[in-house]
Amino acid sequence: MTRQIGFTPPDPAAPPAGPVRRRHVVYLPGYDPEAGKRYRALFAREFARYAKRFDLGRRTISRAETRPDGLVQAWTVESGRAGTETHTTYEVLLWDDLVRADFRRPLIVSMALLTSGILHSVATGKLFRLYGLNWKYGNVILYPFGMTLILAALAGLLGWGVARLLGGVLPDLAAAGIGTLAGIGLVLAATPLLDRIFLRQLINDWVFNWQHSNGWRPDYEARLALFADHVADRLRAGGVDEVLIVGHSSGALTAVEVAARVLARDVARNLPASPRLSLLTLGAGLPLVTINPRARRVRAEVMSLVESDRLVWADYQAPQDWMNFPGFNPAHDLGEVPKGPVRNPLIRSTRFRELIDPVVYRRISFRPFRMHFQFLMANDLPGEYDYFALTLGPQALRDRVLAPAVVPLRPEAPPEPVPTHREI
Template structure:
């Protein structure tokens, strides 16, 4: 998609409700079997790096605690100057147990499901539409399928070779069975290597999105209901100024689905905290453009039309795994029920907030660039993950009139590049 990144709904204007002193962040991870470990570690590391470079004055972070049921991981952060601090309760809502259950499925079964999903995507035109939205993401989608075909071909060649050799001393059926076992053994032996290059995760991710878009993931739907009830409970308690629902990557859709269900759950209640939704590098079309995903599209359009929640969507053309220029109000083929009020769409402008040497090095590492949404800037800029989630501006004001957080006075403008993995 070549559409310029940037959209502000016509009726969205800045407000002056005062600074956010108490915020509750609810973070929804994407399809990740290690979400319970990864995001706390990533947040703590990058926040420490951010605090060394940017002028935050007071800054503190507590240890993380995980609820006994394993669904909510919580810590608190304080930033700001004395007497004007922002206290943030930061929660990660976990569904990685569902992902790990998918990973327990035999790799061969996942490959078969991937093949079925790709063929369905071709038959429905979904795959072609995804390519039209972002050809780079289309290649990411086809990468696991192509690797599946290559691995299947190698397994078939090995199996035939072993069967041919075994035919000299075993009956034909037994020789064929030995060959088949050799081919399967190759796939199983290759699994650790495939995990190192994220192939199995990409395979299962695509399968999950395909299943979800067809309404075949009751376990995930049940988890969404629990998450929405949890957020509605925070709203009912009314102890904070803003509830910020955040989602990155495929978690952007999870966050949007939770937010859409929070709206009816909090309708008619007394005025409570501001409701805000922040999606980062989201893959909304992966599910929403399936013709059968009518419920998902209806939820997204409810967010497009609501005036009870501000939704900001940050996109990056440098990131292969998002859809820069995508606007659900325009590109889903649905008509909003009223004026378009969401989302506010902004570019991260990564080129301006990452030092040149680091930018050059990570430009050819798709996964690393994809996680830049959650990492500390090198340089000040409008996109600033920690200012968005921890700063005194509510989301509406942050995206419309951002107060740029400056570097610390003693910080050199061009830091020594630091190699950071995801």
């Protein structure tokens, strides 16, 4: 998809204007078996980097606490210059236990499921549509399938060789059995190496999205219900100016589904003017699920937000990121006709090229996972896209997107950004 990134609905949702002094952020991670560890560490590290470079004023962050049931990890942040301080409660809603359960499947089973999903996607034309939306993401999808075929071929070749070698010594059936075990052993022995190149992550991620699009993940559906209960409770509690639901990567769809379910509840039909309900999606992969015609419920939930005047939805996309769909607009590209005025989402480009030091940019341009996580990391240079201004700043989401107050560099900041980033 090559169209220009940027869309403002003709009838955007418009909550009452006013600064945000207290905000409740609910962050939905993507398909990540280490979410309980990764996102607190990433947030703390990048917020420290951000505060060193940008004129943030006050900055305090509390220790993280995890709820006894393991579903919510939370901390608080106070930041801002005099007169514009904001108190933020930042929560991560966790479903990494479901992901780890997927990872406990034997790799061979995951590869078989991946093959089934790819063949199904080819037969239904889904894979070709995904390529049409973003050929880079299409290559990311085919990468684990190609590696699966190569590994299967190597395992088959090893098994055949062992069987041939033992054929003159053992009965044919015994030789074949040992050859089969040798092939399986190769796959198992290769698993640590495959984890280092994110192969198992990509295999299981694709399988999950395929299963979810076909309605085959009751465990995930049950978790969505718990998340929606949690966000609805936060709205009922009040005491804040904005409840902001944030989703990154495949977590963007989770955030959309949670927001839709909250709005569908009776408690949301008469929402007071405060707190505002806002939705921020970053590097989203919505088409991975919604492009499947069988994903009727998910498609209906997306369209309910497109038409809703009860929240503001902003979607940030990046052509530099291989794992999102720049230019995708659910109001136009989902194949559904809105029943009413289009009010969401506000779509903007992150313009990473303008925010990242050129030395760093050149180094990470061909590292898809690193670029994909830039959505959650500190900028090197000031710009309209600013994750910490969006989640911690004094502007409500709609105001930040339509008229961003760019946070300047600190007066004592070095003239050139420090071109060092740790690995994700």
